[in-house]
Each structure stands twice: as C-alpha cells, then as structure tokens.
Amino acid sequence: MYKNFEVIESSLEKIKEDIKNFYDPSKYHFITINAIDLGNGKVNIKWFFAKYEVMDKPIAFSVDATYEDTIPSIVDIIPSAWLSEAELADLFGLNIEGAKKGLFLEPDSPPAPLRRS
Amino acid sequence: MENKMIVPFGSQHITLLEPVRFIFETENEKIVNVDVDVGYVHRGIEKACQTKLNYKQVAYIIPRICGLCAMSHALAYITAVEKILEFDPPKKAKYLRVLVHELDRIHSHLFAMAHVAEAAGYENLVMHLFRDRELAMECLEILTGNRVQYDYGCIGGVNRDLTPEVEKILRKKLKKLEDRIHWFKDLYMNDYTLSLRWKGIGVISKEMAEKYNAAGPVARASGVRTDARAEFDALPYRDLGFEMIVYKDGDIYSRNLVRLDEIFVSLRIIWNILDGLPEGNYKEEVKGLPKGESVCRWEAPRGELFMHVRGDGKQILTRVRVKTPTFSNIPVLRELFVGANYADVPAIITSFDPCMSCTAR
Amino acid sequence: MSAKIKSPWILHYNCGSCNGCDVEILACLGPKYDLERFGIINKGNPKQADIFVVTGPVTKRTRARLLRLYMQIPEPKVVVAVGTCACTGGPFRNMYNVENGVDRFIPVDVYIPGCTARPEAILKGIKKAIEIWKIKTKESIEVPVVIQKEFEETLSKMVLHGQTVDRRKIIHDLVNKYIKNNLEVTKCD
C-alpha cells in the first residue's frame, strides 16, 4: 500500500502528543498535511515529515477520522502549519481548530470541493 | 493606535508578476502586522486530476500549475506514479530528465535574479540577465520543442530523444552561457550597488528558517542544509556531481548568490550528462493501473516540491496532492515582514521568488 | 495624437494563469524580442495604460479585479488575451473555480492562442493591438460583456425619457452595481 514512505498510525486524541514527542526542528523538516477522502464520510489525514540532508524515506503520521470530528491543530508545535491547515479546512471542509476558512474559495465556489460525495 | 496606517500591496502591482495580496499595517516606516491572501489563482486542478482525467492525462495538466517550474511538477508526478506502479524508467530517460530539469532550473534562477534586480532598480542588469536567459530557453526549445510548457516527461520515460545534432547545438550554447554566468558572478561579487541594496536586508536566521520550515534557496541561504536532490532517491544525482550550495547570512544578497552558484552546479551536471549519456531506450511501455500510495519529494527551482498520489486500481486516481515550494515559504515570508521597513518589501518579496500559481493551484 | 501613437504603455494582469504566458510577455520585453522598440513600457498603473494584456482563465477571486482594472484604464483602450487559457479557458476549462476566458467579462480585441503563446505570436498580437488602438478614439467606449444587457435596457429607457446620456457614467455605475451584487468581494479592495 505505502510504496515509499513510512507510516506511523495514530489517533485523533494522541496525534498532538505524538508529533510533539517526535518533532525536532533542527532534525526534521515538516512537509505538509494532506487528507484523502475514503468515501462514506470518512477521511484519512497524514502529517508528513522528512529528515534534513540524509537520504531517507519520508515519515507520515496517519489518522482516520470523520468529517464531524474536530481535528487538533499543531500550530503551537509547528508554527508554519497554519497554511496547510487552512487549506484543508477550506477544500475538505474539515473542522480544524483555529483554521480560518476562505483561503482559496469564494462565496460562490462549491463548498468543500475535494470531498467525494 | 492612531498613527498606524494600513497599506495594501497587490493584487496588482508593478513588482509582482502575479496576484497576491499583502495588507501591511505600518507604523511610520516599520511594518507591525501583515495579512496575506494567496488564493487569487486557485483554479481547482487537484479536483480535475481526481475526477476528469485519467492518470496518464494528469501528467499533462499538472505542469499547468506553474509555467516556470513546469518540468518539476510533471516529473514529480510521473515519479510518484511510477513508484506506485513499481516501474523503473530506463537509465537514459532518467539522465534526460535530469538534463531538462536542470536547464529548467537555470532559466528559472536567471529569471528570479532578474526580478530581484528589477526591484532594486538595476535595469541594466535585468536586461543582461534576460538576454542570457534566452540561451537557456533556446536550449530547451531545441531539445523539447517548446519554450515554456514543454511536456517532455511522460509515464515510462521521456517524449523525445537527444540527437547528436541537438547535442552539438546544446554544447555550443551552454559554453556561451557558462562564460556569461562567470561574468555575472564577478559582477555580483564586486558591484557595490548590489551589495548596498541587498546586504543585511531581510535576514532570516537559521533558527527561524528551521522553525518555519523554509524551503529551497531561501533555506539554503540561511545555512539550513536541505535539498531534495540529496534527500530523495528519484534521479541519479549522486553520479552526476551534485553539490549542495549553502550560505550563512540569510539576506537577499545570499539568496541571490545561492541561485547563482546553483546555476554553476546545474551546468556541471549538464556537462556530465552530455559527456556520459547512457545507451538504450528513452521510453518504455508501462502497464497496469496504479494501486497504492506513494510520495515524491522533488527539488524544484524554488524549493521542495511534494507530491502525494493515491490510486485505487482505477484509471482515475483517488488523490493527487501537490505541495509547492512557495506554499512552504509563505509562513516565513509573513514572519519576516514584521519589523521590516516598508521600502524593502518589493525586494524581499522578489528575493523569495514567490510563485502564486503554485501556491493556490 | 502622434505623440500618443509612439508610446502605447501596457498593463499586465494575471488572472489565474500558470505564469507560462506571463514569463513569455516579460521575455518579449527583454532584449531578444524587444517589444520596447514600439515604445512600449510595462506599467503597473492602470491609469497610465493603453493596452491591457491579460493572461489566465479568470478565477473567481480575480473577476472583480479584472473588471475594476478594465474600468480604470482611460479610453481608448485595447484588450489583448494572451494564451489559450485567456481565450477560452484552455486546459482549465470547466474547473470549479474558473470562469472560462476573459471575454466573458470584458470585450477582447486581440486573441493570442498557444499554450504557451510563443513570443513571436505575442509580438504580432501586440502589433495588431497597436493598430486597433490607433483607430479607436476617446469616444469609442466599450461596454463590459457582463453588463451589456442592463446597459442597453438603461440606455433605451433614458432615451425614451429624453434624458441626456453619459455612457461612461452609466457603465461605471452598472459595473459597480454588478460587482457589488454578483461578485461578493471578500476583503477590502
């Protein structure tokens, strides 16, 4: 399934704790957050990290959630994550703590376009 | 406070190539707060990749995210899909991909440097840079058939071979280009106009770059050793004499020097490819439907490009996510503005070489 | 008049393109193709511009800016759509945030196709635009496509009532109304 990156499974409650223990700004590079619609109102969210300077597989924290869940924000651990979070909140309609909507979409764009209905 | 003033910058502005909007709150000349709106160019390409187009067609819409680094987008996507299909492209195709990708980097870097020079008011240098950028553009045109959107890569290899006649022309033009780049290096090191305008302006410390996860030349100018060419195993950069360029100062001047020095590295890589191009096919048939998930990290001219692809065994992919270099650089850019002089804003923005078409997709 | 003809200044706006055509326009202004030999300067200020060069398929957020910029350019003005995506939407046609081409909003005089439009084509297109621009006068006021219908209605109503007609003012009012009603501008502009 996962061809060239490592996945660490986590859960909505634990994810913040896990990332906090894992992330070291001088060693790891935070890449982005991505979501995949799994159908039936389920969504899979991944937080990607990569090591500086060494040739190694990227690492992803993976969480399964539904669209109703509130996703914890990691901005207090990784300040640059606000942009990725705003994007997900906008394009997927996820409830991410503190992420403001309207980064990309206009009022007359389709709401949450990347969801598969 | 009453003496705060709000200055909007963009979405249409002479130093901006593309629409992005900053709203600066200034106190006298100092900026105290910034708001940024990057969503002007959002078109919905990711959605189209997941609904309308099959996975082979996607390779031709993905480069339309951004014209300046079209090759990086296309190749990163192609690499990710090939990783899912567990297909290893022929060696010659890999070398040709590096060749076009590095030519792409050269013209993009020259363009970025010209842009910064324009923001500094140095018209003469702009024109010089533009003239020599045309040499790289001519190389690309003769090799691929188009100047900007060249759709050179395809799933399974590349779309055109490098013939001996083309190689001869490439060598001639690149020789000339190399001489010119030496001349530019000399100019950048010695011209005091440039150092006056750029030294010590817009400084990003190493800690800041790491904290806000800057990418590409911006990070490398601040002393962060990061380059996806050395960190991700997609193309044979190790055999081609790749070297990471890192500067320490983190100001506009060193961002320019990083770009300039990377052009030398790119040229060296290109010479190595032209001298030792392996024999064999440049394209092979790929069979099967993508099933699985893979990522690709790619060093685009502006920094790390990240592609996350998932297929469920159908013609149409389930998810294509593009994280572009400027997307990573926006947070650090926003942080950098706080406390900067308003007069330096154009120079700082252009020194990041932001690409909004990438950011918003 | 003759002084004007020798210096058509251009205003370039990117309303959602991939940058490919934008860099080609800049390459045209560079030494190899040298658009500047026609007296052209790339100006960032719409009030000084004569030729409006537009790239990109008009995304939802740039619509209002496109109309505003168009309204701010003094007459006579010429609009050049550069690239397939500015002409028809091109590769982005029918994507959810795209409005398919500049001519859905403003009248376009010259279409330059190609993805990417070649610099030679851009040169020819701009040359053509200058020719069109020479013929146009201050009185040739064009109506943005989006308000064409309302404009005609208002005009016929006013003529019926025997009022004096100021076309420019009507167009301005209608465009402002249109932007306010249909293109909800999210932030101050």
Ligand code: SF4
């Ligand atoms: S026509 Fe093609 S190259 Fe030009 S801006 Fe549009 S997508 Fe980019």
